Amino acid sequence: xxxxxxxxxxxxxxxxxxxxxxxxxxxxxxxxxxxxxxxxxxxxxxxxxxxxxxxxxxxxxxxxxxxxxxxxxxxxxxxxxxxxxxxxxxxxxxxxxxxxxxxxxx
Amino acid sequence: xxxxxxxxxxxxxxxxxxxxxxxxxxxxxxxxxxxxxxxxxxxxxxxxxxxxxxxxxxxxxxxxxxxxxxxxxxxxxxxxxxxxxxxxxxxxxxxxxxxxxxxxxxxxxxxxxxxxxxxx
Numbered sequence: 244x245x246x247x248x249x250x251x252x253x254x255x256x257x258x259x260x261x262x263x264x265x266x267x268x269x270x271x272x273x274x275x276x277x278x279x280x281x282x283x284x285x286x287x288x289x290x291x292x293x294x295x296x297x298x299x300x301x302x303x304x305x306x307x308x309x310x311x312x313x314x315x316x317x318x319x320x321x322x323x324x325x326x327x328x329x330x331x332x333x334x335x336x337x338x339x340x341x342x343x344x345x346x347x348x349x
Numbered sequence: 350x351x352x353x354x355x356x357x358x359x360x361x362x363x364x365x366x367x368x369x370x371x372x373x374x375x376x377x378x379x380x381x382x383x384x385x386x387x388x389x390x391x392x393x394x395x396x397x398x399x400x401x402x403x404x405x406x407x408x409x410x411x412x413x414x415x416x417x418x419x420x421x422x423x424x425x426x427x428x429x430x431x432x433x434x435x436x437x438x439x440x441x442x443x444x445x446x447x448x449x450x451x452x453x454x455x456x457x458x459x460x461x462x463x464x465x466x467x468x469x
Contacts, residue, residue: 244411277455279394286393286444286459298457317409330394334454338384340394 245269247341255349260320266314266331275335278307278316281343282327290329291316307348318346338349350443351376353445353460357368360466366433369463371445379403382448384456387428389441397443400428401451408453435467 246269256262266276273293279287289298291307296316304319318325326348331341356370370469371383383398383407398409409417428445443463446456 247403275454286462287446287456288459289455289457292455331454332394337408338396338453340386340396342393 245272245336245339247331247333247342249329249331249341251344253345255347256321258323258349260321260349261323261325262266262318262325262346264267264316264318264329264346266309268312268314268333272310272333272335273347274310275333276307276309277316277332277334278305279330279332280325280327281330284285311317321346323348351381351447351458353447353458355443355445355463357458358464358466360468361435363436363467363469365435366431367435367465368429368431369443369465371428371430371436371443371460373426373447378421379423380451382451382453382457383419383421383428385417385428386437386446386447386456387441388444388462389438392441393401394444397430399453402428403451409468415416432465435465437467439465440467 248267250265276294278291281287295307306317308315328343330343352374354356355373371432379402382399385397400407400419421428445460447456447458
């Protein structure tokens with residue numbers, strides 16, 4: 244099983260600032276990496292797939308980068324609705340998810 | 350855009366089973382992988398397994414092998430997940446999700462989730 248490790252567990256950022264979230268895979272997953280946003284009581288929402296491709300309807304302030312074992316989700320100029328939990332998922336082999344990063348208002 | 354609608358919340362006794370449904374509307378049902386994901390309270394997402402209706406094939410995560418059965422009814426475009434030998438640690442929200450193809454990949458469409466509470 245490929246283990247996905249996200250850091251930090253919690254990130255405090257002020258609105259309007261940039262947030263950078265990290266995801267590391269225990270072995271190479273190529274570019275088979277997705278990012279999701281989840282708000283309390285809601286299902287996850289796909290943001291990014293193939294490491295850097297924004298899903299339909301996702302604002303341009305969300306961007307993904309990386310390949311192999313190291314990945315980053317960047318949210319430029321945070322909006323109030325962006326404060327949520329973010330989770331990465333690899334699909335190079337059977338799907339596995341990271342434990343999530345909680346993005347909170349500073 | 351496919352919509353996935355799941356069955357209602359359930360309360361179950363330890364040792365019993367639960368069967369959760371996921372009805373798809375919009376798009377072709379059989380050609381895609383339908384997968385199930387568990388999320389315990391305050392915890393992350395955990396892939397349980399999935400089914401590709403057109404091939405009739407299922408795959409299960411090792412953690413759930415022997416306890417989970419995933420099926421699909423093409424006539425009603427509904428996928429099912431049955432979890433047996435329930436214990437308190439199985440209290441969670443269970444999501445169905447669908448990817449963009451017949452292989453396991455990312456999940457663009459999600460059901461609303463079904464809360465299963467295991468309590469004596």
